[in-house]
Amino acid sequence: MDNHGEDDAAGTDIKEMLGLQLSEFEMLQSMFPNDGEFCLDDQTAIGSIQTFLNGKLKYEYLHSRLGFTVHISPGNCKTTIELVCQLPHEYPAVPPVVFTRAPNMNRNSHSQLNEALHEYIIGLDRGELCLYSVIEWLQENLEKFETDESHEKEGDVLSKLEKMKLEEDSVFTRLWIYSHHIYSKFKRRDIIDWASELKLTGFSLPGKPGVVCVEGYSRSVDDYWHRLRRLNWKKLVVKEKEGQDIGDGNIEKYRKFEGFEEKVFDVRGGKGREYHMDLGKLYEFLDLHDCGHIFQMYFGVEGKSNS
Structure with a gap:
């Protein structure tokens, strides 16, 4: 793998990118208002970034970045997943770092989901905020990655999951x-x-x-x-x-x-x-x-x- 994202973004206006990130963060937070739906990694990050944007903190001392987890439960799925988002300061000039956690999904299905999500993200235009689109894609496509186990009797599913866990x-x-x-x-x-x-x-x-x-x-x-x-x-x-x-x-x-x-x-x-x-x-x-x-x-x- 030979990605140059960090170096390619060297000329990026960091203040502009971080300003865009804060606006996207506020939008997503309003979309997931219930307890446990939207969890910020570092409660001080917003304040630190805002202080930098206000010119009261030099960039070399900005040690925080935006990171959060969104709990997604599409109505047509039995699987609940967590979307983990960690945003480089250069985002959206560079892709966001995102991956999913899905403890109830089997290994192969989860791997396929993450690979498909990655392919979707690299196909998006750089410079555009994309996390809403990523969440929307997951809500629309998660069902495709659920296995037949989701439709079997609960006891059968548990025995298969236990067997799978033992093997892995x-x-x-x-x-x-x-x-x-x-x-x-x-x-x-x-x-x-x-x-x-x-x-x-x-x-x-x-x-x-x-x-x-x-x-x-x-x-x-x-x-x-x-x-x-x-x-x-x-x-x-x-x-x-x-x-x-x-x-x-x-x-x-x-x-x-x-x-x-x-x-x-x-x-x-x-x-x-x-x-x-x-x-x-x-x-x-x-x-x-x-x-x-x-x-x-x-x-x-x-x-x-x-x-």
Whole structure:
């Protein structure tokens, strides 16, 4: 995947974009007035953005962005979904970051829904507010992604869902991801927050290049990758995918990392906002976690310790 969204929007009038975002936010909030229908991620974000628009805050100190979740329950569907929206400051000059959560939808149907939603969004004109259209599309199309299970007896559906969950949660997966660079404070936050939400362990390495490792149950890892690749990247690829059927074994025995954290190793400055990490210390960290062989896969050379 080779998206340049962040770089392509370099000449965007951020104040104009954020002003448009606030107007769309107010419209959507009025459309979903009931408790629990519309949930703002960060209650201080609106105030911070408004302060910036009023000229009382420099852009470099604007650390908030608009993010919210809309609960959608089309009348003709038995499935309820959550539409998660996270808006880059450059939106609508660049696409919004959106994905759905659908705990009652099976894995394949949910994946197909997210793929179709993504295709719909990339087909829309840039520069136009589109979240109302996205919600409308979901309301009109969600029924297509419901399976026959929705029309069976409740007991049969539960047994199938339980069986499906057992099958999906019996596979342990570790994903090694390479990015040309990771600088954006928002991407760095998403990388950590999504791993925490999905109960994944691993680490991320910002800078140039960027490295992300996540491990956990297969479905959660796939969900994480789906979200991550929807962000704007110059280059983002999976270098290695490790999988193991663990049956009903304790997943903690298969993890190489405790928790998920961002790692920083002796930062060295480069051109502009570029910075690089000490790769020798990265190798030491990988080797410590029995992953030293991964270094050559990323960088084409054998890793060497600094000591």
